[in-house]
Amino acid sequence: MTVLVINSGSSSIKYQLVNPESGESLCTGLVERIGEEIGHYEHKYNGKVTEATEPIADHGVGLRKVLEFFDTVGPHLAESDIKAVGHRVVQGGKYFDRAALVDDAVQARIKQLCPLAPLHNPANLRGIEVARELLPDVPHVVVFDTAFFQQLPDEAATYALNREIAEKYEIRRYGAHGTSHKFVSETVTKILGRTDLKQIVLHLGNGASASAVVNGRAVDTSMGLTPLEGLVMGTRTGDIDPAVVFHLQREAKMDCESVDRLFNKESGLKGLAGDNDMRMVWKKVDDGERNAIEAIEVYVHRLVHYIGAYTAVMGGLDVVTFTAGAGENDSRLRARVLDRLAPFGVKYDAEKNAVRAKEAREISTADSAVKVYVVPTNEELAIARQAMELIQ
Structure with missing residues (x-):
């Protein structure tokens, strides 16, 4: 079939x-x-x-x-x-x-x-x-893409925006990459044979998002009304003070479309380092380019920020999982993030982290306070399975 x-x-x-x-x-x-x-x-x-x-x-x-x-x-x-x-x-x-x-x-x-x-x-x-x-x-x-996050707790899904306006225009946190977050978190659940896990999934591609998953249910995610919110991405700003929009409109005389293009297509790693391909950014880092070095620092800082926040939201953390293009293939990026988590007892095996494979694998050490996995996402397989389940 x-x-x-x-x-x-x-x-x-x-x-x-x-x-x-x-x-x-x-x-x-x-x-x-x-x-x-x-x-x-x-x-x-x-x-x-x-x-x-x-x-x-x-x-x-x-x-x-x-x-x-x-x-x-x-x-x-x-x-x-x-x-x-x-x-x-x-x-x-x-x-x-x-x-x-x-x-x-x-x-x-x-x-x-x-x-x-x-x-x-x-x-x-x-x-x-x-x-x-x-x-x-x-x-x-x-x-x-939003289905996995449709039942977020109200405290996570609700913006502190005028309630009438928010309801009229359906403004709330919808999230994105939900098919991937669901597939990856369920894969880890099966590997460990536990349904009571507190997980953070980091989907790191040109678009990037984080999710907090407790007992198989998403309780928070970094993308919001649109995929612009959250982590630093290839060409998107991620989190930014919304007043920057008003400032650019007043001072730079930028219209709505110009700001939209700036935030979605001309920012992120591309805006900071001049390239949205993480491999090229690392090359620039190795060449000593200050802008690229800073871009990686900002990127990692935002990731660590969300890991810390979601650990607090969940009241603990059992597993951190990396997935998608950079998450699966960039051992250097994973190491940068995990090194920042060392004070909390997170330990990883450098040799295992350096391996590139198509299979899900653990890269944490036996004595790590938190398990760390790399799980290749497969949204096409996830879609196929959900489709088959529905028609059956």
Whole structure:
């Protein structure tokens, strides 16, 4: 049995055919530069990469070509026993705390939530619409990035904003990367065979977020109404005094769109060090560039700040887990963070930390006060499994 997982972006479609039981990925692909002069396809199956370069007018054209690849290159969807199509949607608002079977009402609700995720939900929705048209005989399931955090305690989800305004415009902490945080925290729970864990998950990619998870339930997370809040990220500021917006509007005469672009696309590591690729930032550090050195210090400081805060919120800490691009692969970054936690009895094995592997692994020592894990995230597998659970 397989599930076709689709992640539709504003100008791209990522897809993967997954066996949710074994976790095996049978095929992966990417459609990119949709709507531009020249688009690009990449379809990987059975060790072979098939590519094509041609104009891709819209998501419909792109997805039709993808289905053509399945027919001509493989694997054939009909022979793969496809049971569902799973779609990633960023914003589920206060309405979805789990996966949902797609119907017209669900699509309408996703559209209603577009103002809360204007860069993501419209593209996610377009992918759903096209896929339902092209694959009408297969159930479609949506999995929301916000679902894992939908039931945050009110004390964590509520901003100290005028209540009438907040309720009217649905302003609260929604979080993001929830599919990853759920997958990773559940993986650690299974590894340790315990359901009573107090966990902190650090999802460190170009977008970065932290979560506090107690007994399998999220009790806090760093991203807020949008993915801008929280940790320092590749191009996003993370936490910043909201009055900076008013200051820039008054003194720099910047309009709303300019401030939005500055905070989301021109800040973070890119704004501090001139590059949002952590590997390049470390190269600049090794070359002695002061801006890059400071950028790493700010990045690590913010991480340690959240670890300390979440430990207090949970009343203790059993496990810290690193995941996503930098979290899984950057041993140097992990070491910087863990060294700052040494006064609290956190100890790690430098040799284990230096290993790069595709499997979940513990890097803490036997006498560490807190266990430390590196767990590769797999959002596609998580989506496939949630889709299968729902239709079954």
